[in-house]
Amino acid sequence: MEFRLEIVDDEWRPVVPEVLREAVTDLMGRDVVPVVRVRKGRKREGDLRPAVLRMEVADEPPVAVVVELTTGAGSARPGEVTAELGPGWQAGRVRRTKQWIERDGARLEPLDADTHARAEKACAS
Numbered sequence: 001m002e003f004r005l006e007i008v009d010d011e012w013r014p015v016v017p018e019v020l021r022e023a024v025t026d027l028m029g030r031d032v033v034p035v036v037r038v039r040k041g042r043k044r045e046g047d048l049r050p051a052v053l054r055m056e057v058a059d060e061p062p063v064a065v066v067v068e069l070t071t072g073a074g075s076a077r078p079g080e081v082t083a084e085l086g087p088g089w090q091a092g093r094v095r096r097t098k099q100w101i102e103r104d105g106a107r108l109e110p111l112d113a114d115t116h117a118r119a120e121k122a123c124a125s
Contacts, residue, residue, distance in 0.1 A: 001068070001069055001071055001096055001098065001099050001100070002066065002067070002068045002069075002096070002097045002098035002099075003066070003067050003068075003069065003078050003094060003095065003096050003097060004058065004064050004065075004066050004094075004095045004097050005064055005065050005066075005067060005078055005081070005082055005091040005093075005094055006062050006063065006064045006091065006092040006093040006094075007020055007063055007064060007065060007082065007085065007086075007089055007090075007091065007092070008063075008089070008090060008091075008092035009088050009089060009090075010088045010090070012092060014062055014063040014092075015063055015086070015089060016063075017057060017063050019086070020057050020063060020065065020085070020086075021057050023085040023086050023089075024055050024056065024057055024065060024085065027049075027052070027055065027081075027084055027085060028052070028055055030049055031049065032047050032049055033047060033048040033049040033052075033084055034046075034047060034048070035047065035048040035076075035080055035084075046074070048076050048080055048081065048084060050070070050074060051069055051070045051074055051075050051076035052067060052068075052069060052076060052081060053068040053069065053070060054066075054067065054068040055067040055068070055081070062092075065081075065085070066097070067081055068098075069081070078091055078094050079091060079094075
């Protein structure tokens with residue numbers, strides 16, 4: 001899935017774009033990004049880095065990152081990614097911009113995947 005995360009500080013002010021670019025470069029350059037999650041009262045340690053496929057600072061205002069995250073087991077939440085970018089930073093507004101279904105190594109939008117499956121079924125008949 002792809003998200004657009006508007007990044008703000010603790011006082012809800014936009015962060016400086018150049019500083020955000022440095023933080024994105026740092027996070028994407030790391031081999032491991034440790035994360036601790038609590039589920040059903042138990043702490044679990046994991047690695048956030050494999051779940052972040054792509055991240056870049058958006059060109060148009062407001063200050064935001066566009067991040068592509070994996071889904072399923074080992075996925076990441078947008079808030080976890082934001083927390084790793086900088087101390088005192090948070091996502092002011094989070095919007096999911098794309099969602100995919102993978103079929104035979106291709107990424108398809110959910111409605112396109114449904115149409116594709118029906119077309120394959122019709123050809124097989």
